[in-house]
Every structure is written in C-alpha cells, then in structure tokens.
Amino acid sequence: MVICDHVEGVVSAPHGPYHGALAHGFACGAHIPVHVSRPWNALDDPYRDYQSIRESLADDWGVETAQDWSRQVEYLLAGQNVGAEADAVLTVRRALLRQQGHYDLVTWQNAVRDQAGGRRANELVELAGVITRYESRFRTDGLLPPNGMVTSVLGYDFGRAVNMARWGFGGRFCDYPTAERIVxxxxxxxxxxYSSWTDFSAGYALGRVIRFDEERYGHLYLSVLGPHRLLTANPSSPWWHVPFA
Incomplete structure (x- = not known):
C-alpha cells in the first residue's frame, strides 16, 4: 500500500523519487495521476489493485495479457498510438519557419498539400486548420504562451507510456525493473x-485533443487543461523541482 502526501491537489509518494532521471520520467506521465489524485512518482500497487487495474486495461486498452501490454508499450514508445499525421504536419510548419522565418495558415496548408499528395492530402490540410484553432484556444487558456506553438504531439504517447508502465506493474504484467526502464x-x-515542461505539456495536450476531442472543448480538453494548470502553477508540482533538461 502506497502512503501519500497530498498537498493542494498534488499527490506524492514519500518513498518515490523526487529528483533525477526516474523522477523526470514519472513527471512526464504526471497528467493522468494528477487528474485522478494519485501519486505522480509511484507505480500502482500490485498487491492491492491488480484485479481492478487489469479490468481497466481490458476495458480501455484491450489489454488482457502480458503480451498485449508489452505490445501497447512498444506502440506508445514508438509514437504509433497517437499516429504520425499531426507530427508530419507540424514538421512542415517547422520547415517553413526555418526557410522563411514566418508562415501563415494558407502557406502552411499549401506546403502540406504539396508534401502529402495523394488521397490523404485534404485530410492533412484540414489537420493544419484544426491545430491552428486548438493552438489559439491553448494561448487563451494558458497552455501556450502568447506566441507559442506546439512542436510535436508525440509527448502524448510518451506520457501514456509512463502510465502503461505504472499499470503494467500494478496489474502484474511486468516486474519493477521492467516498469522502471519504460519510465x-x-x-x-x-x-x-521538447525543451521544457510547458513545451512538453502543450504537445501532450494537443495529442490528446486531436485524438479524442474533435474540437468540442469538452471533458477531454478540460481533463488535460486542469492538470496542466496545476503542474505548471503549483509549487508542490514535480515540474517545479525536477529540471526538464
């Protein structure tokens, strides 16, 4: 059983890591445990929780065996769960900024169309518009600074990989050293x-909303905005004492 310190919404395990590479890895997965008031720096308890964790993994991820779990970990660490489309579109924008020093949406969309070609071009062109609208909302809500942009959405998969390690250990699908290596x-x-916690968090948030929110700005958006605000603004957050670099 994990004994926790609960400070103004941030839950920490006293015997978990607070500094160093392992703490940094856990902090990359902090959105989910912060949202549900669980410790950000601990794996789930395999003695108390494993049956409920296995049920959740089966319901939410289709994971029923250790092989299923291992496959999901591989997908997440490879960025294959969130998909390559959004990062491909963001890569085009970075290239425009390197070449021209500026961009506008029409120029970006034309460059995406030229690069993509084929049947998927229209889908990727629209994705540039979706990203633009989300980034505008992110700036309003503090997920991005006034002129900020998201650099990559792969942080969403990497952050979830940390939690898959947490659940894998708690569900008795792996041992502690295996989970630690994943973190x-x-x-x-x-x-x-990414270059900072805020840079990472914006990428994590965009990956989540592109995957699930469909520009509704509902629960799936608010459930990542709340943890972002807590993790960036609360001095008890690991993001305040664990350097990103």
Whole structure:
C-alpha cells in the first residue's frame, strides 16, 4: 500500500523519487495521476489493485495479457498510438519557419498539400486548420504562451507510456525493473522532442485533443487543461523541482 502526501491537489509518494532521471520520467506521465489524485512518482500497487487495474486495461486498452501490454508499450514508445499525421504536419510548419522565418495558415496548408499528395492530402490540410484553432484556444487558456506553438504531439504517447508502465506493474504484467526502464525511456524520448515542461505539456495536450476531442472543448480538453494548470502553477508540482533538461 502506497502512503501519500497530498498537498493542494498534488499527490506524492514519500518513498518515490523526487529528483533525477526516474523522477523526470514519472513527471512526464504526471497528467493522468494528477487528474485522478494519485501519486505522480509511484507505480500502482500490485498487491492491492491488480484485479481492478487489469479490468481497466481490458476495458480501455484491450489489454488482457502480458503480451498485449508489452505490445501497447512498444506502440506508445514508438509514437504509433497517437499516429504520425499531426507530427508530419507540424514538421512542415517547422520547415517553413526555418526557410522563411514566418508562415501563415494558407502557406502552411499549401506546403502540406504539396508534401502529402495523394488521397490523404485534404485530410492533412484540414489537420493544419484544426491545430491552428486548438493552438489559439491553448494561448487563451494558458497552455501556450502568447506566441507559442506546439512542436510535436508525440509527448502524448510518451506520457501514456509512463502510465502503461505504472499499470503494467500494478496489474502484474511486468516486474519493477521492467516498469522502471519504460519510465526512464519515456523521459529520455520527451527530452529529445521538447525543451521544457510547458513545451512538453502543450504537445501532450494537443495529442490528446486531436485524438479524442474533435474540437468540442469538452471533458477531454478540460481533463488535460486542469492538470496542466496545476503542474505548471503549483509549487508542490514535480515540474517545479525536477529540471526538464
């Protein structure tokens, strides 16, 4: 059983890591445990919770065996769950900024169309518009600074990989060293893609809403906005004492 410190909405396990690479990896998965008031720096309890964790994994992820769980971990660490489309569109924008120093939506969409070609071009062109509208809302709500842009959505999969490690250990699908390696790997991948906690969090949020929200700005948006605000603004957050780099 995990004994926790609960400070103004941030739950920490006293014996969990607070500093170093493992703490950083856990902090990359903090959106989900913060949302449900669970410790950000601990794996789930395999003695108390494993049956309910297995039921949740089966219902939410279709994971019923250790092989299913391992396959999901591989997909998440490879960024294959959130999909490559949004990052491909963002890559086109980064190229425009490198080449021209600026961009507008029409120029971006034309560049996406030129790069994509084929039957999927219209879908990717529309995705640039979706991203633009979400980023505008993110700036209004503080998920992005006034001139900020999302650099990658792969952080959504990497953050969920941390939680898949948490649930895999709690559901008795893996041992502790295996779960720890996944947490460390996810943290390393986040550092490769992002430059700060706020940069990472905006990418995580955009990955989530593109995947599930469909521009409704409902529960699926609010359930990532709330943890973002707490993690960035509350001094008890790991993002205040664990360096991103």
């Amino acid at each position: 460390l790997r996810a943290g390393e991948l986040c550092r490769q893609r």
